[in-house]
Amino acid sequence: MGLFKKNPFGHNLFIKKWLIRILALLTHKRYRGFNTLEIEGSDILRNLPSENVLFVSNHQTYFADVVAMFHVFNASLSGREDSLKNLGYIWQPKLNMYYVAAAETMKKSLLTKIMAYAGSVSVERTWRSEGKEVKRQVKMSDITNIGTALNDGWVITFPQGTTTPWKPLRKGTSHIIKKYRPVVVPVVIDGFRRSFDKKGLRIKKKGILQSMVIKEPLDIDYDNESFDSILEKLEYAIEQHPSFLKVISKADLMALEEENKQRRFRA
Template identity: 45%
Template sequence: MIKVLKNFLPRPAKTSNSLLKALSYLDILGIFQKDPFGNPMLLKRFIIFIAGWPTFWRIAVANKLKVEGVEYLKELPDRNVFFISNHQTYFADVITFYHIFCNTKWGFGKKLFPIYLFAPRAFVFYVAAKETMKKGLIPKIFSLAGAILVERSWRAEGQNVKRNVDLSAGDNVSKALQEGWVVSFPQGTTSPYAPIRKGTAHIILDNKPIIVPVVINGFRRAFNKTGLKYKRRNTTLTVKFKPPFQVDENSTLEGITKTIEEIIEQSMPEMIAEWNALKEMAKRGE
């Protein structure tokens, strides 16, 4: 109970002004808090509250959410935690993570109780493609809920491209890790079994975060590619959190990349072969 109550204590302001710092301890609602990028946290909490109700219905009522490994989340520190997951839709995946994280903040277990929306876990961020988050009003609103925007060097407008690597991306992820939890989809695409991008390994080497592997399933069957429209209701959505770990000082980029591929279950030859066969059948109209 005491540990749960600590989740609701305000964070002291990072300032040399002793008066402002003292007052920040009384800021239970986080009215004067800002994220590492200067955005007001009150706005973020408001967006999570408003968007949380309809999205709760979509993932936990219209569909069946099954969560494993919640016990690992309850033992994590408030900062420098890096969730790495496979990816199935643009928005439904990360929205579900937000619900689970907020639910855990309140001390709940596998079943979601949406009263957590009144005081969500706000210091959560997620890595997203800049081009995706700039398309339309809803993505722009979701972006304010904690998106770390990255310009992909290998993909744009659905086409393979080659352009300079976005060097600011790693710095921004590092800033977010210093303040909270970050969700990353290291394949950088919703296509299954795509290669792991080495940028994730660089971030891990630079920040030495606690890494929490996540494997999700069912989202591609339940929602369209954006995750904003149903394809089929009453689908089981599974989110499996695996045991947290940290890499050692002798880890290499190649070694970390291979480890990521394995722990988010994107390196199984039989599954890759099956997926490629299904794609070929779809092309032939079978």
């Protein structure tokens, strides 16, 4: 790889590689050390095409979720079997890997700007801005940028747009799927909100068993399925459909809501 080679967004790949290496070195013990990340589905990742893959996941923290995915995806592609053992997997990371994030969040600090350079496709939220509810039209340039990222490689998105569980999925995700026809891979994570603060930067509690399950790609009829049908399929796949609430006790749900309030207060 040349020193001056860039990706479609103008980011220098040599710099991006070193940023990913450094961030991985600094965060590895968060998933294999202070806490334990249980992984399922490494073999699925190795059988995916190198581009036009959309990972759709539930969301529990701003940054710890996606950092964990960068670890898991690179470890799996380098031959690890559901394990993050031996950080050497990050020496040659997959550089055409991106994640969708709010532009407002990625501009807040030097750290977020570094993380953005490492792989963010920043978009303007249509429903919230600076802590206030808003209603804005989707920027077509944001959709185009996600399409550019898909054309180049893999993209991770959190279609609920919030770390609060069981919120409705944003319709923009189904529009992206219909327009660009990616391979859609569901990911289900757990344990991150118990391990980290809301931003996913501070370790809140050690000894937590985290989990990440990569599921088989969804069967989607891009031509004939409606946007709503695709969203419902995604809700079931990432276990965020309202029907999943039926298997959670009222006491557990109240405890989860109280935990979310505490996390919002600390953030």
